[in-house]
Amino acid sequence: MSEHVGHNHGETEVPDDFWESFYAERDQIWSGKPNAMLVREASDLQPGSALELGCGEGADAIWLAAQGWQVTGIDVSGLALERAAKHAEDAGVAEKIQWLKRDLSSWEPATQYDLVSAQFLHSPVELPRNTILAAAARAVAPGGALLVVGHESFPSWSKHPEPHEPLPTAAELAVELGLNAPDWSLETVDSVVRDITGPEGQTGTLTDSVLLARRAG
Numbered sequence: 001m002s003e004h005v006g007h008n009h010g011e012t013e014v015p016d017d018f019w020e021s022f023y024a025e026r027d028q029i030w031s032g033k034p035n036a037m038l039v040r041e042a043s044d045l046q047p048g049s050a051l052e053l054g055c056g057e058g059a060d061a062i063w064l065a066a067q068g069w070q071v072t073g074i075d076v077s078g079l080a081l082e083r084a085a086k087h088a089e090d091a092g093v094a095e096k097i098q099w100l101k102r103d104l105s106s107w108e109p110a111t112q113y114d115l116v117s118a119q120f121l122h123s124p125v126e127l128p129r130n131t132i133l134a135a136a137a138r139a140v141a142p143g144g145a146l147l148v149v150g151h152e153s154f155p156s157w158s159k160h161p162e163p164h165e166p167l168p169t170a171a172e173l174a175v176e177l178g179l180n181a182p183d184w185s186l187e188t189v190d191s192v193v194r195d196i197t198g199p200e201g202q203t204g205t206l207t208d209s210v211l212l213a214r215r216a217g
């Protein structure tokens with residue numbers, strides 16, 4: 001994903017409006033490449049059904065589909081999903097992905113998946129992240145995995161919009177979601193530091209939290 005996002009936002013803005021104008025700012029926001037931690041964590045998983053929460057312009061869902069997964073991608077932005085669908089067609093995996101426009105704030109999964117992935121599901125406007133991630137955990141089929149990758153910290157000069165909720169470590173998130181329970185095993189609980197370059201050439205690091213939890217089969 002892109003590291004520098006600068007725009008105005010307000011606490012009162014609803015997710016639908018905020019994210020639609022966010023994506024309307026440019027023809028393409030994200031890099032088009034799958035997130036590195038998704039690739040690291042999911043490359044060795046046995047493909048099955050996958051759910052991608054906050055799929056944006058679709059790079060992760062498309063990568064999963066190319067690995068053999070049958071994917072459902074959810075996002076609140078219709079514009080992002082239009083781009084995602086076009087990219088999926090270009091990549092020849094359109095038939096393996098279903099795109100759903102939903103506000104995850106009021107989402108309850110109707111079925112279960114072998115992999116539920118949330119990559120950088122953060123927002124500067126209202127986003128009940130832990131409620132959504134708890135629902136995501138309920139959406140994991142027996143034997144399946146929940147993968148949550150998120151920001152753990154930003155460099156001081158970052159113009160990334162301030163997330164609405166605090167940024168937990170992977171270990172904190174596991175506790176918050178009740179995943180340190182007998183029917184879950186925590187396979188990855190990690191902090192990954194990566195170098196980034198800011199808009200004025202500043203160098204710095206970003207820390208990402210990576211949590212892969214498996215539900216007992």
Ligand SMILES: C[S@@+](CC[C@H](N)C(=O)[O-])C[C@H]1O[C@@H](n2cnc3c(N)ncnc32)[C@H](O)[C@@H]1O
Nearest residue numbers: 001015019054056075076077103104105119120
């Ligand atoms: C920071 S972006 C990350 C996008 C993508 N997962 C990535 O890693 O590049 C957060 C995404 O979550 C979506 N999102 C934010 N709030 C949402 C909500 N309430 N319901 C559904 N999607 C939402 C946004 O539209 C956006 O695509």
